Amino acid sequence: MNAETMEALREHRKDREELVIQGRLKYFSHVKPEDQPLIGVLDDRWIWAKDKRLKKERDEKALASQVKALPTIEIEGISVAGQLKYTVNENGALSAHMLYQILKGFFAMCSATAGEKPGEGKGPFMRASTHWLRHTYAHKALKSSEGDLSVVQGLLGHKNINTTAIYVKADMSERIRVAEKLKSSV
Incomplete structure (x- = not known):
């Protein structure tokens, strides 16, 4: 933390x-x-x-x-x-269960404030969960560590680095930035 x-x-x-x-x-x-x-x-x-x-x-x-x-x-x-x-x-x-319930309640209030329609389940706040927050944390940690999987593995408590590697998903702007930096081999 x-x-x-x-x-x-x-x-x-x-x-x-x-x-x-x-x-x-x-x-x-x-x-x-x-x-x-x-x-x-x-x-x-x-x-x-x-x-x-x-x-x-x-x-x-x-x-x-x-x-x-x-x-x-x-x-x-x-x-x-x-x-x-x-x-x-x-x-x-x-307990972890109660933290989950509290956060789900918070996300439900956010959903209502954002005007998401009840029952659709497609709005971002309706889909939000503690796991969603964990994913966000993992992606931010990867970006802050410049992609250092071993550091993020330790932060997330993963035993297997392959589990941490699931979070490595470069966004489109990052892909374009890297592609522009590559020199043509032709």
Whole structure:
């Protein structure tokens, strides 16, 4: 990550620490400052709103035992394969699934603002996803590194450089620029 992104994440972490002090993240008040997630939930109410299935199960257990329900946190390690693993972990970090859902919601708002028609699925915002963002990052990294696949391979975490090579797709202007530089062999 670049320094600007890291600074934004540090500011987010400071916001979370302040929310713990204010009592708005009481379920995560036990988390040491150094264990606070870089990207995490900012309000205890979010947990209840975003995982209704688990909330319902917890409420039923609480009703049966006459004990206040626990927050709806399901830890990845106890999840069943193929099911939603968790919304947040024990430190309040958002799961990959929840980050995906948040971004899809954001893209849906962008789609509506851009006037894309619901149900068509052809507009750029309707097609947007976390994988789309990863592709954009990969292409920008390739351009910034002047095509250094090994650097981009490390940034993307690919084990095989052939996976990284999939992102090497020169645009038409780049092809024309290179073709113009070539000397004719005739």
